[in-house]
Amino acid sequence: MTRTHAFGARSAAVLVLPLVALLGLGTGCDILTDASDGAGAYVLPSETGDGWATARAAEVGLDERRLGMLLADLDELADHRVHSILVVRHGKLVFEEYFEGEKFVLARYTGEMGFDRDDTHSLASVTKSVTTTLVGIALDRGALASPQQPAFDFFPEHADLLDSDPRRRSMTLEHLLTMQAPIVWNDEVVPYSDSTNDLVRMFNVPDPMRYALSRPLYAAPGALFDYCNASTNILGDVVRRATGRRLDHFADTVLLAPLGITTRRWYRMSADVVLASGDLELRPRDMAKLGQLFLNRGMWDGRRVISADWVDRATARVVRPGREHAWADWYGYGWWHWDLVAGGRVWPAYMASGWGGQWIVVVPSADLVFVSTGGNYDRAEPMSARRMLEAYVLAGMK
Numbered sequence: 001m002t003r004t005h006a007f008g009a010r011s012a013a014v015l016v017l018p019l020v021a022l023l024g025l026g027t028g029c030d031i032l033t034d035a036s037d038g039a040g041a042y043v044l045p046s047e048t049g050d051g052w053a054t055a056r057a058a059e060v061g062l063d064e065r066r067l068g069m070l071l072a073d074l075d076e077l078a079d080h081r082v083h084s085i086l087v088v089r090h091g092k093l094v095f096e097e098y099f100e101g102e103k104f105v106l107a108r109y110t111g112e113m114g115f116d117r118d119d120t121h122s123l124a125s126v127t128k129s130v131t132t133t134l135v136g137i138a139l140d141r142g143a144l145a146s147p148q149q150p151a152f153d154f155f156p157e158h159a160d161l162l163d164s165d166p167r168r169r170s171m172t173l174e175h176l177l178t179m180q181a182p183i184v185w186n187d188e189v190v191p192y193s194d195s196t197n198d199l200v201r202m203f204n205v206p207d208p209m210r211y212a213l214s215r216p217l218y219a220a221p222g223a224l225f226d227y228c229n230a231s232t233n234i235l236g237d238v239v240r241r242a243t244g245r246r247l248d249h250f251a252d253t254v255l256l257a258p259l260g261i262t263t264r265r266w267y268r269m270s271a272d273v274v275l276a277s278g279d280l281e282l283r284p285r286d287m288a289k290l291g292q293l294f295l296n297r298g299m300w301d302g303r304r305v306i307s308a309d310w311v312d313r314a315t316a317r318v319v320r321p322g323r324e325h326a327w328a329d330w331y332g333y334g335w336w337h338w339d340l341v342a343g344g345r346v347w348p349a350y351m352a353s354g355w356g357g358q359w360i361v362v363v364p365s366a367d368l369v370f371v372s373t374g375g376n377y378d379r380a381e382p383m384s385a386r387r388m389l390e391a392y393v394l395a396g397m398k
Contacts, residue, residue, distance in 0.1 A: 004183040040072035045086075045096035048117070050285060051301065061398035062087065067095055070392040074099075074384070080157075080383050081375040082357065083115045083282040087393055088292055088369040093285070101375045104356065106267060106279055107192035120263060120281035121373040124354030127280040128232045130255070130290070132177055132334030134239050134247065136310035137254045143242040143286050147174035147313075147333075151181075151213075151234060154241045155178035168213075171221040173238065176231040177333040178318050182219040183212075185228045199229050199277075208269040209237050225319050225331065229277040232334070235267075236276025247274040258305045259293065261286045278354070282373050290352075291360040291369035315350045317364075328353075338386065342394035349389075359385040366394060 042064045045054040057064045067087075074080050079100075087095035098117065103110045105122055114390050115121060123130075138144045138246040151171045152162060162168050175181040187199035194200070195342065198215070202208040212230040236247045243250050248266040256264060265281040268274050289300065294315065298306035317330035317337050330337035332350065340347040358375025370393060 007219075024206055035050040038372065040068035040070075040075070042071075042095075043067050043097070045093045051289065051314050052058060052088075052285060054090070056095050057087070057089075057092075057094040060089040060092055062089060062092055062094060062393065063396040064301065066392045066396055070388060071097065077382055081381075082383055083121060083373040083375060084371065085388065086284050086288050086369075086371040088288050088371075089233055090367050091292065091296075096285075098284075104375060104377060105281075109246075115373070118263075120265060120283055121287075121358070122278075122354075122356075123282060123287070123352075123373075124356055124358050124385065126287070126352040126354040126358045126360060127278045129334040129352035129360070130251065130280055131232050131236050131239075131247070131276040132314060133255060133290075133306065134251055135173065135177065135235055136306055136314055136333070138239050138242050138250075138305045140310060141243075141254075144173070144238070147177060148172050151176060151238065154238045155209065155213060158210055161210075165217055167217050167220050167226050174333075175221040175234065176235050176238075177314075179225050179227050179231055179331060180222050180319060181228065181231050182217055182221070182224060182226045183228050183230045184216045184218050185230045187229055202230075202233065203269050208272045208273045209234065225322050225325075227321070227325055231274070233273075236274055237272075240272065240274075246272055247276055255305065257291045258303060259286065259300050261289065276365040287360050288369055288371045288374075291362050291371065294350075295362050295364060295367070295369055340386065340390050340394060342390040343396060347394055351385075357385070359393065361385060361389060363389075363394070368393070 005012050044056055047054050058068055073081060081101060082099055083101045085095065086093065087099045098115050100113060101115060103112045135144065141333065149167060149172060151173060152159065152168060172179050187197050190197040192200055204212055205211045212234055215230060239250060240247050261282065263283060266274055267279050288365050293300050293305055294311055297308040297311045298304055298324055314333035315335050316332050318332045319330065321328050328336040329339055335350045336353050338349045339349065340349050347363050347365055349361050349363045351359055353359055356377040357372060359370065359372045361370040370389055372388065374381060
């Protein structure tokens with residue numbers, strides 16, 4: 001595994017740093033502390049004009065020694081597959097590290113290696129939190145009236161599906177936002193290489209939305225939590241129909257541009273239907289902007305992007321996840337929740353989470369945003385985001 005910076009790469013096992021790097025000359029970064037063999041060196045993130053001010057971790061009350069320990073412990077894991085770690089506190093980017101890995105797009109390895117500050121990363125289901133944010137902005141702007149609107153109101157051409165199961169009439173946007181629309185859907189047990197996988201079928205049918213809306217319900221909407229890609233993809237097309245703009249184009253104008261995000265890739269199922277449930281690609285620094293936007297209750301750089309009311313509503317603890325998602329304590333409108341434990345206290349947090357180790361974690365009581373990306377698609381994460389936060393970032397924080 002290789003640890004990388006904007007100015008190059010270095011071995012994670014034994015980092016041999018040239019004198020120029022130790023002096024912080026000509027690299028754009030200042031190395032502030034250093035382990036005896038170079039492993040675990042803390043590097044001050046560079047200001048690049050992308051909207052982030054930077055500061056030393058110690059200046060915002062974080063323990064630089066513990067952050068160095070995190071890097072040293074990752075060095076001991078021969079194949080940890082963490083691709084990036086970023087920490088923002090008090091609005092300052094204070095920790096930023098990248099590690100080499102293979103890019104993964106639409107459930108396939110591409111053969112292309114990354115990652116550094118300028119590389120985008122597949123967000124997997126972190127995308128769901130972006131989509132629910134766009135629902136909130138559509139509500140703020142009056143394009144949508146209420147989360148209680150019936151979902152089928154936006155699909156009049158598919159009204160015939162209501163006759164086959166009247167329970168569909170009661171399925172609201174809120175049910176979709178909170179994963180309480182119990183749609184019969186299988187894209188987790190069936191591999192993506194199998195054409196019967198429901199998400200794969202959405203890509204291959206003439207009308208992706210009709211396919212999703214036509215799937216049976218196995219319970220009444222609101223009866224239980226069932227994490228399902230169909231729900232978020234329906235929401236994405238609701239936004240398109242309500243605003244008259246394709247989801248990615250709407251996002252560019254109302255969310256990404258106000259945050260100064262200029263680099264992104266988002267895949268489509270058809271000419272008009274964006275994959276709203278996954279695989280948006282952003283730079284980790286831009287992922288952190290989304291977290292900071294929510295931490296600021298909808299404000300970025302003095303400008304309101306989302307209403308505070310929506311941020312509060314979206315990040316409220318609404319429903320407890322089922323057994324398959326017992327790793328989280330609660331779920332809201334596209335945001336998961338943890339009660340982190342570190343330094344002898346509990347730190348409530350909410351987060352966007354994606355397959356493979358993609359995380360945007362917001363810890364309001366610490367005024368902190370944590371971002372990590374990874375490539376643990378086929379195994380458990382040997383260095384989990386929760387462990388990084390509890391053992392290295394929050395522990396010992398002042």
